[in-house]
Amino acid sequence: MTATRPPRIHGRDAIVVEADYPQSIETVWRALTDPALVGQWLMTSDFEPRLGHRFSFRTKPAPGFSGIIECVVDEFDPPHRLGYTWWGGGGNPQTHVRFDLASLPTARVCGSRTPASRPVGSAARSSAGSWAAAGGARS
Amino acid sequence: MTFSVYEAIADPTRRSILDALAAGEQPVNRLAEPFVMSRPAVSQHLRVLREAGLVRERRVGRERRYSLDATPLGEVAVWIATYRRFWADRMDRLGAVLEEIEPSHEPSHEPSHGPSPTTGARRRSPRRRDG
Numbered sequence: 001m002t003a004t005r006p007p008r009i010h011g012r013d014a015i016v017v018e019a020d021y022p023q024s025i026e027t028v029w030r031a032l033t034d035p036a037l038v039g040q041w042l043m044t045s046d047f048e049p050r051l052g053h054r055f056s057f058r059t060k061p062a063p064g065f066s067g068i069i070e071c072v073v074d075e076f077d078p079p080h081r082l083g084y085t086w087w088g089g090g091g092n093p094q095t096h097v098r099f100d101l102a103s104l105p106t107a108r109v110c111g112s113r114t115p116a117s118r119p120v121g122s123a124a125r126s127s128a129g130s131w132a133a134a135g136g137a138r139s
Numbered sequence: 140m141t142f143s144v145y146e147a148i149a150d151p152t153r154r155s156i157l158d159a160l161a162a163g164e165q166p167v168n169r170l171a172e173p174f175v176m177s178r179p180a181v182s183q184h185l186r187v188l189r190e191a192g193l194v195r196e197r198r199v200g201r202e203r204r205y206s207l208d209a210t211p212l213g214e215v216a217v218w219i220a221t222y223r224r225f226w227a228d229r230m231d232r233l234g235a236v237l238e239e240i241e242p243s244h245e246p247s248h249e250p251s252h253g254p255s256p257t258t259g260a261r262r263r264s265p266r267r268r269d270g
Contacts, residue, residue: 015219017226021234022243031236041232093145093218 025101029079032099051076064090144211147191153184157193160207167203
């Protein structure tokens with residue numbers, strides 16, 4: 001009932017997670033940029049969808065981690081790309097998270113569906129390496 | 140200042156040095172051979188690797204020899220594995236949120252006329268939720 005395919009993880013210089021969703025690219029973009037929706041699948045934050053916005057995610061603290069992740073929106077290209085820096089404080093390396101969304105033109109099924117989208121990912125880039133998560137959407 | 144293992148492996152030259160050391164202990168001269176850089180520059184990279192705990196140094200006569208200690212890389216492996224799991228899990232949750240705000244109306248059974256020959260191959264049951 002979630003992704004059409006389970007998330008696929010790959011990547012050499014980044015952690016890349018790719019997933020396809022049946023919803024439209026606009027819907028996926030909304031879920032990535034509406035703070036209330038982001039809070040449902042990622043974490044509570046004071047995110048705002050604009051370039052340069054500084055915000056933080058808040059979650060449970062753990063040893064060596066305050067539970068606060070400081071971020072700055074540094075890529076904002078609706079509805080295709082969203083990127084922010086990601087720093088969990090302390091000795092944690094700063095990384096970069098990027099979501100890339102794309103429509104999946106091959107997903108027209110039985111003539112009854114509109115083209116799909118591949119979204120998304122988040123990629124994190126740090127001085128040590130990087131990771132990314134990607135998802136896909138279909139409409 | 141001391142360097143973290145993340146900073147140490149961020150540099151391609153330092154990663155090459157680690158690769159070379161994987162073959163065994165080496166004197167600094169031999170380590171420096173493949174690089175177009177001064178000995179002091181190589182020594183600086185070795186200092187960063189040493190402070191990160193990735194390289195051990197010992198003196199043999201007037202020569203300094205270096206060897207690999209891969210132990211700190213375990214921390215990196217755990218860190219990466221944690222984020223892989225984290226994002227795979229979150230992408231799954233994102234799918235559930237998407238389904239709530241815009242149900243995809245997936246049929247509860249496969250269509251009796253079968254999948255379209257051009258697109259059916261990539262269709263999978265959407266019920267899988269673990270990745």
